[in-house]
Amino acid sequence: MSAANITVSTGNDTMSGSAPASADAATNAPPAGPAGPQVNEMELVYHISLLILALIALLFVFRIPSMVARFTRSTEWTKGHIFSSSARDSSPHIVHVTREKEGMGMGSSDDSHTYYNHGSQPQRIDGKGLPTEQNPPPHVSMCPAFLRGFAAELRTRVLPGYSVNQVICVLVYLASWIYPTFYKCNPLSEPVRTGWIGVAQLPFIFAFASKNNVIGPFLGMGYEKLNFMHRAAGLIMVVAINVHGMGYIMKWVIKGTFQESIADPSMYWGLIGLISCDILYFFSTEGWRNRAYNIFFASHVGGFSLLLAGTWQHFEVTHPWVWAAIGLYSFDSLCRWIKTRIHTAVIRPIPELGMTRIEIPQITGGWRAGQHVRIRVISSGMGVYGWAETHPFTIASAPGPEGMIVMVKKVGTWSTNLFNMAKFGNGEAGVGRNVTVMVEGPYGGPGVTLPSSHSAAVFVVGGSGITYALAGINELIQKDLRGESRTKIIELVWTVQDPSSLVPLVPQFSAMIQSSVFTPVRISVFYTRAVTGKFPFAKDFFHPRLSLAPGRPKLASILEATISKTTTGTSAGTRSGMMVAVCGPAALADDVVNQVGKIDPTRRDEVGGIEIVEDVFGW
Numbered sequence: 001m002s003a004a005n006i007t008v009s010t011g012n013d014t015m016s017g018s019a020p021a022s023a024d025a026a027t028n029a030p031p032a033g034p035a036g037p038q039v040n041e042m043e044l045v046y047h048i049s050l051l052i053l054a055l056i057a058l059l060f061v062f063r064i065p066s067m068v069a070r071f072t073r074s075t076e077w078t079k080g081h082i083f084s085s086s087a088r089d090s091s092p093h094i095v096h097v098t099r100e101k102e103g104m105g106m107g108s109s110d111d112s113h114t115y116y117n118h119g120s121q122p123q124r125i126d127g128k129g130l131p132t133e134q135n136p137p138p139h140v141s142m143c144p145a146f147l148r149g150f151a152a153e154l155r156t157r158v159l160p161g162y163s164v165n166q167v168i169c170v171l172v173y174l175a176s177w178i179y180p181t182f183y184k185c186n187p188l189s190e191p192v193r194t195g196w197i198g199v200a201q202l203p204f205i206f207a208f209a210s211k212n213n214v215i216g217p218f219l220g221m222g223y224e225k226l227n228f229m230h231r232a233a234g235l236i237m238v239v240a241i242n243v244h245g246m247g248y249i250m251k252w253v254i255k256g257t258f259q260e261s262i263a264d265p266s267m268y269w270g271l272i273g274l275i276s277c278d279i280l281y282f283f284s285t286e287g288w289r290n291r292a293y294n295i296f297f298a299s300h301v302g303g304f305s306l307l308l309a310g311t312w313q314h315f316e317v318t319h320p321w322v323w324a325a326i327g328l329y330s331f332d333s334l335c336r337w338i339k340t341r342i343h344t345a346v347i348r349p350i351p352e353l354g355m356t357r358i359e360i361p362q363i364t365g366g367w368r369a370g371q372h373v374r375i376r377v378i379s380s381g382m383g384v385y386g387w388a389e390t391h392p393f394t395i396a397s398a399p400g401p402e403g404m405i406v407m408v409k410k411v412g413t414w415s416t417n418l419f420n421m422a423k424f425g426n427g428e429a430g431v432g433r434n435v436t437v438m439v440e441g442p443y444g445g446p447g448v449t450l451p452s453s454h455s456a457a458v459f460v461v462g463g464s465g466i467t468y469a470l471a472g473i474n475e476l477i478q479k480d481l482r483g484e485s486r487t488k489i490i491e492l493v494w495t496v497q498d499p500s501s502l503v504p505l506v507p508q509f510s511a512m513i514q515s516s517v518f519t520p521v522r523i524s525v526f527y528t529r530a531v532t533g534k535f536p537f538a539k540d541f542f543h544p545r546l547s548l549a550p551g552r553p554k555l556a557s558i559l560e561a562t563i564s565k566t567t568t569g570t571s572a573g574t575r576s577g578m579m580v581a582v583c584g585p586a587a588l589a590d591d592v593v594n595q596v597g598k599i600d601p602t603r604r605d606e607v608g609g610i611e612i613v614e615d616v617f618g619w
């Protein structure tokens with residue numbers, strides 16, 4: 001951006017840089033404020049924006065080692081960006097050469113329903129029957145060993161859903177804008193400055209929010225993990241624009257020139273921008289987001305369109321910032337269009353879980369476990385507006401010939417309509433239904449974390465968060481079968497309300513346990529509600545390594561047990577850390593993070609460090 005045309009200073013009290021959008025605006029411009037030292041407003045906020053980009057670049061530098069580790073595998077280059085429909089069957093050949101007794105189940109309750117069985121000693125062989133070479137991925141710890149304690153402190157939650165890390169990021173961002181707000185300026189008597197601060201937020205607001213944003217890939221994180229910065233930038237903009245607008249309105253009212261001043265097109269467009277900004281903020285609050293998502297969404301789209309139009313018409317000098325926001329939005333829209341597929345899916349009800357299973361067999365690859373999609377079900381059965389709504393869901397299957405599976409919990413109107421459609425379907429025996437779906441993605445996921453590069457993986461999930469674990473564990477098993485994994489211990493801890501929730505997933509859990517021939521998967525299900533009536537399972541119903549117990553999981557002892565198994569099962573030189581993946585409500589994620597933070601530093605170092613991957617179903 002050239003600063004050559006910037007001539008106006010704080011002293012003359014208009015948006016500095018060049019001419020106002022309207023020719024009359026210069027004469028109708030707000031009265032001059034107190035004479036002060038010359039400050040080029042536009043240049044000031046431009047340089048602060050550059051400073052913030054430089055800070056983001058600094059964070060990127062810390063991510064480079066993990067990124068290099070991930071992208072040394074050519075297969076990783078194509079994963080996680082765009083869906084494909086040509087899954088190659090890369091199943092390895094496995095032979096079973098001996099039989100031996102398997103280990104004991106992991107019980108954390110006296111009332112555990114577990115039994116033991118015999119397994120076999122498998123071996124990977126190639127097409128000629130010769131043992132195959134293993135090719136595990138490189139492991140690069142997210143932080144050096146001497147900083148692990150500090151990193152654990154940074155992960156500590158200070159507010160529900162907010163870590164120290166996030167609070168620091170917000171404070172640094174805030175401080176970066178407080179400085180130019182007050183630099184040689186009293187924002188109350190010279191409101192032009194806060195106008196610039198507000199306008200300068202626009203590119204950041206769009207960059208932090210868009211699904212395909214330009215910052216996320218450099219930081220190795222999905223858009224949903226950057227949403228807290230979108231909110232911070234948004235809040236700064238709302239405050240700044242209000243101080244700016246109210247400052248002028250007060251001046252005009254005191255001077256008795258309000259009507260005359262606001263009649264100027266550049267001024268009333270400014271007022272339109274201010275009002276749309278406030279409406280946008282009001283409908284963005286948590287209550288609206290949680291209880292009336294559609295109103296939140298519609299007000300966001302409408303509010304931002306008007307805000308951009310208002311800013312554009314307000315003063316011509318704002319155009320580069322508006323262009324930047326439009327550019328980011330256009331890039332996002334283009335990527336969304338490229339990432340969208342329309343297919344016929346099969347939907348089936350899972351009454352025990354209160355969920356609907358969406359099967360999209362045409363999409364067989366292109367995603368990483370832990371990523372989510374945005375789905376629109378184009379059917380009149382979804383309601384008057386429901387067919388037009390797009391909802392995010394974590395992919396519940398690993399890439400493979402069986403295709404993509406998504407599981408949707410019945411919580412509100414949209415998901416209930418979907419469940420009802422599936423229940424009274426047109427499929428086999430009247431259950432299940434073919435519907436047209438628009439699938440956009442994949443988004444989010446583990447970022448630069450390579451789950452299969454860790455010695456141990458623990459999945460702690462609650463309720464419908466099981467979708468994340470199903471995909472994650474199946475992907476680990478597949479990689480392990482191909483000899484592309486370092487993971488030697490896989491634990492799943494699933495908390496549900498009712499033990500009958502387990503019934504529909506028993507076949508899937510059994511398949512996971514049976515196929516995990518090299519790295520035994522252990523599944524512990526906990527139910528929190530008292531059982532009324534007959535217990536849904538016979539004592540000998542369960543598969544080896546699958547247990548069901550009442551109460552909440554004792555996370556501390558589960559994590560410690562996994563560390564012990566890892567340290568006894570592997571030699572110190574080969575240990576490459578433990579990944580703890582958590583998926584479910586924000587409170588569960590907070591609990592897991594706090595429990596991991598309490599692990600004894602010596603034990604943490606013995607296992608090679610602990611990395612947490614979070615997927616929370618909400619913003």
Ligand SMILES: Cc1cc2nc3c(=O)[nH]c(=O)nc-3n(C[C@H](O)[C@H](O)[C@H](O)COP(=O)(O)OP(=O)(O)OC[C@H]3O[C@@H](n4cnc5c(N)ncnc54)[C@H](O)[C@@H]3O)c2cc1C
Nearest residue numbers: 289290293390391392393394408409412413414415617618
């Ligand atoms: C990244 C991510 C992954 C998710 N994965 C799963 C999953 O695998 N399985 C599952 O059952 N649920 C998942 N969810 C939650 C799921 O998106 C919501 O439960 C669903 O959109 C609810 O829609 P509804 O109209 O039936 O309920 P509502 O009662 O309207 O909404 C319930 C909650 O969902 C939020 N919500 C509603 N509509 C949307 C939308 N269009 N976009 C984003 N949030 C919305 C609301 O803010 C509210 O908090 C995920 C959410 C996110 C953010």
